[in-house]
Amino acid sequence: MNLRGRSFLKESDFTPAEWLGLIELATSLKKETKEGHERQRLLGKSIGLIFEKTSTRTRCAFEVAAFQQGAHTTYLDPVSSQIGHKESVADTARVLGRFYDGIEFRGDRQADVEALAKFSGVPVFNGLTDDWHPTQMLADALTIREHTGKPFDQVVHAYLGDGRFNTGRSLLVSSAMLGMDVRIVAPVAYQPDAEAIAIARQFAQETGARITITDDVATGVAGADVISTDVWVSMGEPKEVWNQRVADLADYQVNAQVMAQTGNPDAIFMHCLPAFHDLETAVGRQVYEATGMDALEVTEEVFSSPASVVFDQAENRMHTIKAVMVAMLAGA
Ligand code: CP
Numbered sequence: 001m002n003l004r005g006r007s008f009l010k011e012s013d014f015t016p017a018e019w020l021g022l023i024e025l026a027t028s029l030k031k032e033t034k035e036g037h038e039r040q041r042l043l044g045k046s047i048g049l050i051f052e053k054t055s056t057r058t059r060c061a062f063e064v065a066a067f068q069q070g071a072h073t074t075y076l077d078p079v080s081s082q083i084g085h086k087e088s089v090a091d092t093a094r095v096l097g098r099f100y101d102g103i104e105f106r107g108d109r110q111a112d113v114e115a116l117a118k119f120s121g122v123p124v125f126n127g128l129t130d131d132w133h134p135t136q137m138l139a140d141a142l143t144i145r146e147h148t149g150k151p152f153d154q155v156v157h158a159y160l161g162d163g164r165f166n167t168g169r170s171l172l173v174s175s176a177m178l179g180m181d182v183r184i185v186a187p188v189a190y191q192p193d194a195e196a197i198a199i200a201r202q203f204a205q206e207t208g209a210r211i212t213i214t215d216d217v218a219t220g221v222a223g224a225d226v227i228s229t230d231v232w233v234s235m236g237e238p239k240e241v242w243n244q245r246v247a248d249l250a251d252y253q254v255n256a257q258v259m260a261q262t263g264n265p266d267a268i269f270m271h272c273l274p275a276f277h278d279l280e281t282a283v284g285r286q287v288y289e290a291t292g293m294d295a296l297e298v299t300e301e302v303f304s305s306p307a308s309v310v311f312d313q314a315e316n317r318m319h320t321i322k323a324v325m326v327a328m329l330a331g332a
């Protein structure tokens with residue numbers, strides 16, 4: 001696998017073999033780090049981190065991974081650069097491409113991360129857009145392999161909730177690339193768009209993945225090894241959608257009954273985080289006042305159960321983002 005000089009914009013820019021190769025690279029880099037003999041492959045590199053939306057995991061994963069590999073980062077927060085307000089993405093890209101060896105971008109529009117790659121001339125990494133969340137998918141895959149101990153083509157992966165947005169769409173495509181039995185379990189109005197389904201089906205022809213899109217929870221989760229979900233309201237969506245969203249998705253909450261419906265006592269629970277499992281945050285309290293629900297997409301019981309691997313999953317953001325930067329900037 002030689003991905004040097006490539007950008008990391010969405011899953012479908014890669015072949016299944018390349019996708020798996022990034023997971024293997026992350027596995028070996030994680031081992032190096034844990035064993036305390038990390039070789040620095042990014043010495044002297046500079047990486048720009050543009051965040052038009054807030055982040056905890058993605059930002060910190062890029063910063064720590066870059067530091068451990070010997071690279072320098074600059075963090076541009078949602079308000080303190082000119083990008084998007086006074087200066088176009090294309091002009092920003094032309095400037096930053098002269099300073100940096102690689103650029104991470106998180107924002108609304110997939111078109112912006114694509115333009116950044118086109119005009120900067122350096123590898124660009126998608127740290128989440130409304131359409132795709134590809135760095136998350138590598139972390140999820142690594143976590144699934146570590147916790148199920150199964151080859152990807154024997155894993156049944158069910159995702160409950162909003163299937164139309166970044167995490168749901170990416171999970172469908174990435175799981176298909178890895179040959180999983182993937183189920184998107186959502187009300188019809190929240191199921192992935194035709195484009196995402198077509199991309200997944202195309203990969204499935206090559207990998208043998210099985211794809212189910214259903215609004216029936218019992219059918220969707222039966223036999224699952226992994227139950228995943230995401231927030232019901234994503235960053236950038238207006239507050240006004242909360243009540244309708246909660247009403248529409250309440251039956252798709254991951255709770256003890258759903259975990260039991262898998263029929264698999266070893267089924268694990270995953271969530272990219274942040275999660276509304278308790279409503280102890282400021283936003284959570286507002287949600288509670290508006291809806292009366294004390295948890296949204298996952299109950300506290302499941303989130304805090306032994307089945308929940310969400311913090312291992314979060315740690316793997318760092319190891320997999322490191323693999324992406326090493327592959328694209330140093331070659332691997
Ligand atoms: N999962 C994830 O992308 O987390 P952050 O929004 O904290 O980066």
Ligand code: NVA
Pocket residue numbers: 128165166167230231233234235272273274
């Ligand atoms: N769908 C969520 C993912 C957060 C990591 C969002 O876009 O806010």
